[in-house]
Amino acid sequence: MSSTIVARVKQRQIAQLISLGKRLDGRGLTDYREVQVETGVIERAEGSARVLLGKTEVMVGVKIEVGEPFPDVPNEGVLTVNAELVPLASPTFEPGPPDENSIELARIVDRGIRESKAIALEELCVEPGKKVFVVFVDVYVLNHDGNLIDASAIAALAALLNTKMCKYEVKEGEIKIKPGYSPLPIRNYPIAVTFAKISDKLVVDPWLDEEQVMDARLTITMEKDGKICAVQKGGYGYFTTQQISEAAKIAQEKTQELRKHLVKG
Amino acid sequence: MLNTLRKVPEKLIDENNVRLDRRGVNDLRPVKIEAGVLVNADGSAYIEQGKNKILAAVYGPKELHPKHLALPDRAILRCRYHMAPFSVQERKSPAPSRREMELSKVIRESLEPSIFLEYYPRTSIDLFIEVLQADGGTRCAGITVASLALADAGIPMRDLVAACAAGKVEGKLVLDLTDLEDKGGEADLPLAWMPTLNSVTLLQMDGMLTTDEFEQAVNIAIEGCKQIYKLQKEALKAKYVAVREEAEE
Numbered sequence: 001m002s003s004t005i006v007a008r009v010k011q012r013q014i015a016q017l018i019s020l021g022k023r024l025d026g027r028g029l030t031d032y033r034e035v036q037v038e039t040g041v042i043e044r045a046e047g048s049a050r051v052l053l054g055k056t057e058v059m060v061g062v063k064i065e066v067g068e069p070f071p072d073v074p075n076e077g078v079l080t081v082n083a084e085l086v087p088l089a090s091p092t093f094e095p096g097p098p099d100e101n102s103i104e105l106a107r108i109v110d111r112g113i114r115e116s117k118a119i120a121l122e123e124l125c126v127e128p129g130k131k132v133f134v135v136f137v138d139v140y141v142l143n144h145d146g147n148l149i150d151a152s153a154i155a156a157l158a159a160l161l162n163t164k165m166c167k168y169e170v171k172e173g174e175i176k177i178k179p180g181y182s183p184l185p186i187r188n189y190p191i192a193v194t195f196a197k198i199s200d201k202l203v204v205d206p207w208l209d210e211e212q213v214m215d216a217r218l219t220i221t222m223e224k225d226g227k228i229c230a231v232q233k234g235g236y237g238y239f240t241t242q243q244i245s246e247a248a249k250i251a252q253e254k255t256q257e258l259r260k261h262l263v264k265g
Numbered sequence: 266m267l268n269t270l271r272k273v274p275e276k277l278i279d280e281n282n283v284r285l286d287r288r289g290v291n292d293l294r295p296v297k298i299e300a301g302v303l304v305n306a307d308g309s310a311y312i313e314q315g316k317n318k319i320l321a322a323v324y325g326p327k328e329l330h331p332k333h334l335a336l337p338d339r340a341i342l343r344c345r346y347h348m349a350p351f352s353v354q355e356r357k358s359p360a361p362s363r364r365e366m367e368l369s370k371v372i373r374e375s376l377e378p379s380i381f382l383e384y385y386p387r388t389s390i391d392l393f394i395e396v397l398q399a400d401g402g403t404r405c406a407g408i409t410v411a412s413l414a415l416a417d418a419g420i421p422m423r424d425l426v427a428a429c430a431a432g433k434v435e436g437k438l439v440l441d442l443t444d445l446e447d448k449g450g451e452a453d454l455p456l457a458w459m460p461t462l463n464s465v466t467l468l469q470m471d472g473m474l475t476t477d478e479f480e481q482a483v484n485i486a487i488e489g490c491k492q493i494y495k496l497q498k499e500a501l502k503a504k505y506v507a508v509r510e511e512a513e514e
Contacts, residue, residue: 098363100366100367100369100370101370103363103366103367103370104367104370104371106363107363107364107367111471114471115471115472115473116473216374218468223473226475226476227473227474227475227476228470228473228474228475228476228479229471229472229473230470230471231454231468231469231470231471231479232371232468232469232470233371233374233375233465233466233467233468233469234370234371234374235374236374236377236378237378238378238459238462238464238465238466239464239465239468240463240464240465241463241465241483241484241487244465244468244480244483245480245483248476248479248480249476252476
């Protein structure tokens with residue numbers, strides 16, 4: 001079945017079950033699908049991870065290069081997040097320059113990492129105003145079965161935690177590589193939790209068919225101490241203030257649960 | 266580059282809770298809204314919110330090109346949020362940036378719930394938002410003015426959408442952040458609101474807030490939206506008062 005159109009009968013079934021507090025795939029409203037994380041899958045990349053969220057599959061590769069800092073923060077490294085919705089992942093993904101969906105995905109992942117100050121960018125400065133390390137986080141969606149945001153956020157963090165940089169020294173403004181590796185300085189662990197609103201109820205981790213039925217989507221990203229560091233609403237519908245408060249409470253619990261897949265203890 | 270390279274001052278809010286532009290923490294910037302400002306457009310509006318100056322125009326409902334994008338049961342809303350190269354301190358390339366692409370999407374999704382799109386199957390409604398001068402909170406002012414332009418075009422709507430940001434600056438929750446406050450502050454939370462349906466149609470946040478602060482910020486932003494909603498309605502009425510005066514002359 002390659003079609004992404006969900007039959008009306010199935011749409012109604014999904015919506016009716018959710019109004020009764022049940023889901024078509026047997027999960028509870030706040031249950032995640034099985035999460036599998038594998039790191040170091042691409043040897044050529046400085047860091048990498050492959051994450052399965054049910055059947056949704058996302059790979060993230062981290063590359064580090066030397067570049068120029070932004071003029072307003074001359075002594076900080078640069079973080080760049082990009083997402084590719086690879087055409088082999090879904091019949092709805094087309095080749096070509098990034099569309100608004102992949103840009104939005106990349107920017108939500110970026111905001112979580114940036115606002116929680118997950119990477120100690122100030123430690124990635126080589127020569128203030130001239131030379132810094134640029135961290136490229138490339139999100140590669142390999143199979144689309146819904147909730148790309150959470151899968152990508154987990155994969156991005158897993159890949160960053162897996163990243164090793166060459167040791168180096170600076171001689172007369174030039175970088176000299178020394179033997180050995182050191183881990184990328186990671187200070188925080190942002191995790192995204194995405195809700196779909198269906199039948200006026202909130203469900204977490206919507207799969208593809210639920211995404212076709214949902215009225216609206218809400219993503220809350222929390223850092224390690226349970227503070228909110230990024231929020232994004234998507235979709236054609238709306239949320240009430242009660243639903244937003246409810247989502248924030250559920251996210252508190254779910255981010256802790258998901259973080260256990262990446263950070264032990 | 267030559268004119269006044271601004272530096273972030275040491276304090277954005279003084280000990281009496283007064284902000285740099287003399288506002289209190291829960292005050293909006295001065296807002297001026299006008300409906301029906303462009304002749305060619307089916308609907309249009311203009312807003313000034315502090316130093317923000319934004320134009321919005323609506324064309325449609327009209328036949329859609331390319332045709333294969335048309336939907337059999339409703340109109341599609343297309344939205345372009347764009348900043349003029351001279352709208353910010355350092356010239357911005359006129360090519361659409363990734364930020365503008367994302368904002369175009371979230372703005373469209375914030376307005377879609379307000380429109381009876383099902384009344385106009387197979388057509389498109391095109392919405393253009395041009396930021397002429399930016400000083401923080403342009404997506405919110407953009408939504409406010411775009412919603413008014415849609416109403417000005419006579420498109421049937423469930424409600425007007427009003428938008429406003431709240432945030433955290435120097436430990437205090439504040440309404441309607443300027444660019445300086447956004448850059449120097451701890452968090453920014455733009456929100457769009459349809460009052461009669463009690464619904465939040467846009468919600469974003471970046472920065473760092475506890476769950477409690479987050480909920481408070483949402484409520485502060487909604488209070489701001491309520492004030493803006495009033496001004497939107499006045500602007501829409503003012504246009505028709507002006508038309509009637511013309512007719513009576």
